[in-house]
Amino acid sequence: MEKSTYYNPADLAKFGNITEWQSEMGNKFFSYYAEVFKDGALSEREKALIALAVAHAVQCPYCIDAYTTDSLQKGADEAQMMEAVHVAAAIKGGAALVHGVQMMNKAKELSM
Amino acid sequence: MKSLHARQAPLADTGYQLAVLSQAEAAGAHFPAFAHKLRESGLLPLRPTGLAVMQINVGKMCNQTCRHCHVDAGPDRTEIMTRETMQLCLDALAQTDIPVVDLTGGAPEMNPDFRWLVEQISALGRETIVRCNLTIIVANKKYHDLPEFFAQHRVRVVSSLPHFSAGRTDAQRGEGVFERSIRALKMLNAVGYGVEGSGLSLDLVYNPAGAFMPGSQASLEREFKQRLGREYGIVFNSLLTITNLPVSRFMEYLLETGNYESYMEKLIAAYNPVAAANVMCRSTLSIGWDGQLYDCDFNQQLDLLVASTAPQHIRDFNEAALSERSIVINQHCYGCTAGAGSSCGGATT
Ligand code: SF4
Ligand code: SF4
Numbered sequence: 001m002e003k004s005t006y007y008n009p010a011d012l013a014k015f016g017n018i019t020e021w022q023s024e025m026g027n028k029f030f031s032y033y034a035e036v037f038k039d040g041a042l043s044e045r046e047k048a049l050i051a052l053a054v055a056h057a058v059q060c061p062y063c064i065d066a067y068t069t070d071s072l073q074k075g076a077d078e079a080q081m082m083e084a085v086h087v088a089a090a091i092k093g094g095a096a097l098v099h100g101v102q103m104m105n106k107a108k109e110l111s112m
Numbered sequence: 113m114k115s116l117h118a119r120q121a122p123l124a125d126t127g128y129q130l131a132v133l134s135q136a137e138a139a140g141a142h143f144p145a146f147a148h149k150l151r152e153s154g155l156l157p158l159r160p161t162g163l164a165v166m167q168i169n170v171g172k173m174c175n176q177t178c179r180h181c182h183v184d185a186g187p188d189r190t191e192i193m194t195r196e197t198m199q200l201c202l203d204a205l206a207q208t209d210i211p212v213v214d215l216t217g218g219a220p221e222m223n224p225d226f227r228w229l230v231e232q233i234s235a236l237g238r239e240t241i242v243r244c245n246l247t248i249i250v251a252n253k254k255y256h257d258l259p260e261f262f263a264q265h266r267v268r269v270v271s272s273l274p275h276f277s278a279g280r281t282d283a284q285r286g287e288g289v290f291e292r293s294i295r296a297l298k299m300l301n302a303v304g305y306g307v308e309g310s311g312l313s314l315d316l317v318y319n320p321a322g323a324f325m326p327g328s329q330a331s332l333e334r335e336f337k338q339r340l341g342r343e344y345g346i347v348f349n350s351l352l353t354i355t356n357l358p359v360s361r362f363m364e365y366l367l368e369t370g371n372y373e374s375y376m377e378k379l380i381a382a383y384n385p386v387a388a389a390n391v392m393c394r395s396t397l398s399i400g401w402d403g404q405l406y407d408c409d410f411n412q413q414l415d416l417l418v419a420s421t422a423p424q425h426i427r428d429f430n431e432a433a434l435s436e437r438s439i440v441i442n443q444h445c446y447g448c449t450a451g452a453g454s455s456c457g458g459a460t461t
Pocket of ligand 1: 174175176177178180181182183184185186217218219245285
């Protein structure tokens with residue numbers, strides 16, 4: 001029996017199919033996407049590493065696959081890739097913790 | 113690591129490799145025939161555009177055994193070109209105005225007649241390219257003066273350095289290769305190679321260390337220049353990105369790691385008709401260690417001789433007959449036509 005999970009790696013290659021049900025928006029998204037990842041003020045490699053970090057922050061397995069390959073192709077090494085993941089982790093952790101201030105404010109407000 | 117040949121591995125048999133390549137279906141993947149893609153691009157039969165490069169493979173002997181080697185070269189390989197066969201190559205060269213001779217191997221410098229051959233080519237007024245693996249320069253005292261020898265004959269040095277990080281380089285080429293390559297690069301820089309205004313050209317070759325394609329040649333070159341300059345004070349001219357073709361030890365790596373199907377799919381999906389029009393076999397003649405003729409070094413390692421309408425040995429060299437031949441293609445050719453294209457000179461588009 002075929003292994004069944006919510007995520008199927010083969011679906012990544014079908015990403016383009018989203019235009020089938022809404023071609024105008026889908027095509028606009030893809031042309032925007034292509035524009036974003038072009039060499040610009042940031043290099044393609046830097047953008048791939050940002051994408052890799054964001055993929056971890058939003059926990060998208062498709063993007064993790066895609067941007068691991070892409071980062072390697074663009075010449076990033078393991079150390080750079082793992083540091084990108086730590087940047088995502090630091091921001092995610094920091095973002096959770098900084099809300100602790102809100103919690104503290106609220107607790108103080110409610111407490112005697 | 114030993115060569116496939118020394119291990120008597122099934123893939124040491126080129127017939128077995130061709131059987132793997134010819135499978136149209138594998139693990140749910142479907143591989144269209146390369147010939148079919150070429151036909152769609154209006155390129156079948158594939159014809160030469162003119163002889164610009166004579167590539168001579170002077171033997172399979174090498175001081176390294178890199179995991180991606182399509183030659184299956186190594187210290188245990190003894191096939192080596194004799195001076196007699198070299199003379200046949202020189203006789204053929206003299207009949208033509210081919211401007212460039214590209215010497216490859218193995219480590220071409222390990223052929224005992226290597227220096228003699230370089231001297232003869234330069235006496236004929238042609239440019240010599242040496243595919244130098246760098247570590248050979250520091251492998252043994254007798255090779256330490258290679259940088260001076262190269263400079264004296266204005267040889268263009270093209271050297272593999274898969275990455276500016278030691279980890280990725282050593283994973284592909286062997287423990288300690290990075291450190292020795294850096295030492296060799298410094299020796300080449302010291303005699304002027306890669307230094308602006310010296311006229312001595314040093315190009316680096318980037319091969320992906322794994323089952324993925326190379327990224328943009330221009331941006332990798334920028335990155336390599338920055339990192340090698342900043343960390344080691346090394347300079348070079350150009351970076352050439354070369355895609356690994358599914359042949360020999362790279363094929364073994366792909367099969368062993370379960371990456372073969374997805375790698376072929378990636379190459380096929382990235383088929384680029386502009387790159388197909390620029391494949392290097394259209395302007396190169398490849399000569400094997402025993403004088404046999406091939407369309408390229410990859411075909412050579414798969415024992416795919418030039419079409420029998422043309423002479424198949426250098427002793428029968430005939431430029432006119434060779435220019436009329438059809439180039440022999442197979443599924444590995446997808447490696448040359450993927451993305452920005454790939455040849456011994458780097459990206460082709
Ligand atoms: S890739 Fe080059 S250096 Fe490495 S084993 Fe093959 S011929 Fe030798
Ligand atoms: S593998 Fe050889 S024959 Fe095939 S396209 Fe590349 S250079 Fe030409």
